[in-house]
Amino acid sequence: MSKDQAPNVDAPSGLGRRKFINTAALASLAGVVACTDKSAPGASAPAAAPKAGADSGIDYSKYEVKPGELDTYYSFSSGGHSGEVRIYGLPSGRLFKRIPVFNMDCLVGWGITNESKKIIGTRPDGRPLYVTGDTHHVHQSYVDGTYDGKYMFVNDKIHGRLARVRMDTMECDKITELPNIQGFHGTFPDKRDPVDASINRTTRVFCGAEFAIPLPNDGKNMAASDKYHSLFTCVDSETMEVRYQVLIDGNCDLVATSYDGKLAATNQYNTENGAHYEDMMSAERDACLFFNVARVEAAVKAGKTRTFGSSKVPVVDGTKAANQDPKTAIVCYVPVSKNPHGVNASPDGKYFVCSGKLSPTATVIDLSLVLKWFDGEVKDARDAVVAEPEIGLGPLHTGFDNKGNAYTTLFLDSQIVKWNVEAAIKAFKGDKTAKVVLDKLDVQYQPGHGFTSMGETKEADGKFFLSDNKFSKDRFLPVGPLHPETAQLIDISGDKMKLVADHAVYSEPHDSIIVRRDLIKTRQVYNIDDFPNAVKDAKDCRVERKGNKVTVYLTSQAPTFGLREWTVKHGDEVTIILTNLDKVEDLTHGFAIPKYDINFLVNPQETKSVTFKADKPGVYWCYCTNFCHALHLEMRSRMFVEA
Ligand code: CUK
Ligand code: CUA
Ligand code: CA
Numbered sequence: 043m044s045k046d047q048a049p050n051v052d053a054p055s056g057l058g059r060r061k062f063i064n065t066a067a068l069a070s071l072a073g074v075v076a077c078t079d080k081s082a083p084g085a086s087a088p089a090a091a092p093k094a095g096a097d098s099g100i101d102y103s104k105y106e107v108k109p110g111e112l113d114t115y116y117s118f119s120s121g122g123h124s125g126e127v128r129i130y131g132l133p134s135g136r137l138f139k140r141i142p143v144f145n146m147d148c149l150v151g152w153g154i155t156n157e158s159k160k161i162i163g164t165r166p167d168g169r170p171l172y173v174t175g176d177t178h179h180v181h182q183s184y185v186d187g188t189y190d191g192k193y194m195f196v197n198d199k200i201h202g203r204l205a206r207v208r209m210d211t212m213e214c215d216k217i218t219e220l221p222n223i224q225g226f227h228g229t230f231p232d233k234r235d236p237v238d239a240s241i242n243r244t245t246r247v248f249c250g251a252e253f254a255i256p257l258p259n260d261g262k263n264m265a266a267s268d269k270y271h272s273l274f275t276c277v278d279s280e281t282m283e284v285r286y287q288v289l290i291d292g293n294c295d296l297v298a299t300s301y302d303g304k305l306a307a308t309n310q311y312n313t314e315n316g317a318h319y320e321d322m323m324s325a326e327r328d329a330c331l332f333f334n335v336a337r338v339e340a341a342v343k344a345g346k347t348r349t350f351g352s353s354k355v356p357v358v359d360g361t362k363a364a365n366q367d368p369k370t371a372i373v374c375y376v377p378v379s380k381n382p383h384g385v386n387a388s389p390d391g392k393y394f395v396c397s398g399k400l401s402p403t404a405t406v407i408d409l410s411l412v413l414k415w416f417d418g419e420v421k422d423a424r425d426a427v428v429a430e431p432e433i434g435l436g437p438l439h440t441g442f443d444n445k446g447n448a449y450t451t452l453f454l455d456s457q458i459v460k461w462n463v464e465a466a467i468k469a470f471k472g473d474k475t476a477k478v479v480l481d482k483l484d485v486q487y488q489p490g491h492g493f494t495s496m497g498e499t500k501e502a503d504g505k506f507f508l509s510d511n512k513f514s515k516d517r518f519l520p521v522g523p524l525h526p527e528t529a530q531l532i533d534i535s536g537d538k539m540k541l542v543a544d545h546a547v548y549s550e551p552h553d554s555i556i557v558r559r560d561l562i563k564t565r566q567v568y569n570i571d572d573f574p575n576a577v578k579d580a581k582d583c584r585v586e587r588k589g590n591k592v593t594v595y596l597t598s599q600a601p602t603f604g605l606r607e608w609t610v611k612h613g614d615e616v617t618i619i620l621t622n623l624d625k626v627e628d629l630t631h632g633f634a635i636p637k638y639d640i641n642f643l644v645n646p647q648e649t650k651s652v653t654f655k656a657d658k659p660g661v662y663w664c665y666c667t668n669f670c671h672a673l674h675l676e677m678r679s680r681m682f683v684e685a
Contacts, residue, residue, distance in 0.1 A: 098541075105531070105542045107134035115495055116557045117508065118180050118194060119529075122550035125175030127196050127207060132495075132506065132556060133531055135545030143205045143214045144175020144198045151642020152214075156617075156651045161217055168653070176200045178552040179296075182209070183279060184233040185243040187301050187391075187500035189561045193279065195231055195247050202226040204249055204277050210565050216282040220275045221353035225253035228297035228308055228385075231279060236303030236335045246285070246335075249275040250294025250308040254315060257289075258351040267315055273357065274308060274333065286342045288360040290331060290373065291315070296384050296439075300409055301391035301500060306333045309396045311381040323381050323400060330385055330396050330405070332374040332412045333360070341372055369418045376412065376423045378405040379430065384439040388448070389502035393428075393463060397437035397450060403430045404437055404450055406466060429466035431478045433459045439553075441494035443504030443534055447480065451489035451509060458483045458492060458509055458532065460539055483539040485530050487513040494534065495556040503558075507532040507539070510551050518546050527551065566627045566646070573649035577621040580604040592616050592656075598631040598644060598666070599623045601673035607680035614656045614683075621649040624670075632667025635681060643668055659685035 107113055113131030121128050125145030129138045144162075146153030153162060153170045163171035176199040183193040194207040202223045206216045220226055228250040235241035254270035256263060263269060272294050273287040292315060294308040309330045316322040338358060341347070347356035358372060365371035379401035386395050396405045406429035414420040436454030443449070450459050460481040468476040488511055495506040514528040526546040533540040570576050577583060577595045583604030586593045592614045597604035598621070610616050622631055622644035634641040640652050666677035 100540055100542060102542060105133045105533070107131070107136075112559070114559060115506070116559055116562055117554050118182070118557065119510075119547070119551045119554035120177040120180050120196060121548075122178070122552055123174075123176045123200075124548070124550075125177060125198070127177060127180060127194070128547075128551065129212065130529075130545070130547075130554075132508070133543065135529065135531065135543060137547075139212060141207060141212055141214060143177060143196060143207070143217075144172065144201075144203065146170065146173045148641045149643065151650065151652075154640065154652060155642050156653055161214060163217070163219075172201050172203075174200055175203070178227060179229050180553055180555060181230050181498065182555065182557065183231055183244040184499070187233055188496075189499060189557055190243060191561050191563055193244075195229060195279070197226050197229045197249065199225055199227055199252070202251070204229060204247060204282070206279075206282055209562060211568075212564060218277055218282045218284065220249055220251070220273075220277075220284060220287075221355055222255070222257060222259070222287070222350045223249075223251035223253075223273050223275065224255050225251060226275075227252040228295055230297040230299045230306070232299045232303050232306065232335070233301050234303040237339055244279050246306075247277045247279050248297050248299060248306045248308075248333075249277060250297045251275070252293050252295060254293055254312070260351070267317065270315060270317075274306075274331075274360065275355075276338075284355045286338070286347070287355055287357045288333060288338060288373065289357050290360045291362050291375075292329060292331075294331075295382070296386075298385040298387045298394055300387060300394075304335060305409060305412060306335055307331060307385055307394055309378065309382045309385040311383065311399070326380055327377045328380060328382055329375045330378050330382065330394065330407060331360075332376060334372055334374070334416050337370075337372045337416070368415050371416065374412055374415050374423050374426075376407055376426050378407075378427070379403050383437075386440040386442070387498070388463060389442050389444065389497065389500050390446070391500065395440045395448060395450075395463075397440060399436060399438060399453075402432050402435050402437065404433055404440065404448070404461075404466075405430050406463060406470075429463070429470040431461060431466040431469060433461055433479060434482070438489070439491045439493070441492050441497040441507055442502055443494055443497070444502045445504055447504075447534075449492060449494060449507050449534065449539075451485075451492040453488050453490065453512075455482075456485055456487045456489070456511075458485055458489065458507065458539060460534070481537070481539050483532065483541060485509045485511055485532075485541070486517050486528055486544070487511055487515060491551075491553045493554055493556060496558055498555055501558070505533070505535050506556060507534045508554060508556060510547070510554065512550070514546070517544055524549065529554075567625060568645060568647040570621065570647040570649070573621070575619050575651065576649040577604070577619060578623075580623065585610070587614075590614050594618045596620045596679070597623045598633070598677075600629060600631070600671035601666075601677040603633075603664070603666075603677065603679040605679055607682060609682040609684055610656045611684050612656060612659045615653065616656050617651055617653045619649065619651040620644050622646055629670060630668050631670050631677070633664060634667045635662055635664050637662065641667060656683045659683045 115132040117130040127141040142152035231244040232246045251272040256269045292310040292313040341358045360373035379398035381400040382396040383399040384397045408428045411426035434452040440450045465476040489509045509530045511528040529545040531543040662681040664679045
């Protein structure tokens, strides 16, 4: 949008003519991405960038975090196809940590140490099972509708895995591969246990599969589209085992859960079950599926299940054909706008909002009416839709404040739209005076996810919205063809949204959450007793041999390792167990062996191990990689591999 085309907030121009994006309009979408067609909807001309600094009239110093000051929020962000999770501070946008999850990481030794490989899984030759991953969505565990600071869950779209990160150490501790699915996309933990009302916390993590695959996927038939299905999966948040799956019609995109724990939902853009994009956008409407969690679990318990392939996970039937009678149905299919993207829960617990993506509308679904549908009191599932406001082109994701307002990213318009949910409901009922769209703000450019501070909890505070944009072009110093993305911080505390900071982020975050800092309690020093193989005293350092298997027991304490040198034989299988005896916060050591491709960190009081074959005779200086002491460079040990 150019500067002289200020958004007409009350009657967004052009929406009437473009009720939805059709195939022809997709061509202009391609134009947006290529940035060649400046007249295409949402094409962002660099010249239209808002004036920076003094010209804006905004007092940026209000948002400054001065040297030595701490941020007020954590932002936990997915890292997209980097396979990692990231932790930022807000409002500063400072990057604190990259947590390796589905990737390999030589800083900490993720995918290199035995402990991390046990979590990732290994191939027969000992290499990690996978070294690629694609993280899209991060959410934390809940108690009583807000974060309990215990876990964070994140998905891997490529290999269909769910990972858990412990919030005390901010490290991944479990990874579970989901059976019989591909393209695991949306995920969300429940916010309380709906079956046992005394349990106020997360016990389930719901996972949606975006790509339908033949079941079983045995290589016998590619064409039979009736055999293609998606599964909606429930994982136990404590054991991280898969509890059950639900067979559905269509596919899963994003996932949301209700505050009472009774409903889980997934929006679906491919109700057509198409294999190609034009098939996937042939229907005028798609759906948002609601799972009646108690009924799904009763069906599992009653043994109304089947299994697929070698998986033992019970699968219940959530297809339309098997769920005709609402009073016994486990799934409700609510029709929503064409090819929706995103489903988000309002913090008052009342509504889910799906964005239209190919329709300029958002769909507001009243959860009490969905529950009434399951009771047979609402006849048509579509009647659970209580509003469908026109908000702009390419709506994707919605965040909420604490005043009943929604903030939706508009990918094609390159804008954030602020709209009022109750006003949209009034307008849907015919009230022509209802002021639905309250404000629009240009962002740079093409936002994907957007989210508000504490907005996924009942403690939504209405302070900040972060827009994770997919294109940055002219916003930062050029760094070659791969641009950073822009995460733009927007102050939403007033009537008008205010863009207050551009943060550059490494490709490609999708989703994030903004969490008040007091909800996070971490530990900075491990408990040495948590590691059964710990070498608790430097005097215990030694080399033990059983046949050609050699174990080296080692400690680190600045500026020395517990053994100055040790000898193994050519051909031995060597395991090094290293405990960091330093107790001082921030005193981390590294351990690298040249030519053996070994590199990992040990934090204070932590133990890690590596196993490798001593297949290259010679002297190898094992050295500390992490600057720890005035004699850091001198902190070495020597491995002699005897020919
Ligand atoms: S998806 Cu990325 S912008 Cu994977 Cu949450 Cu919508
Ligand atoms: Cu220890 Cu550097
Ligand atoms: Ca569709």
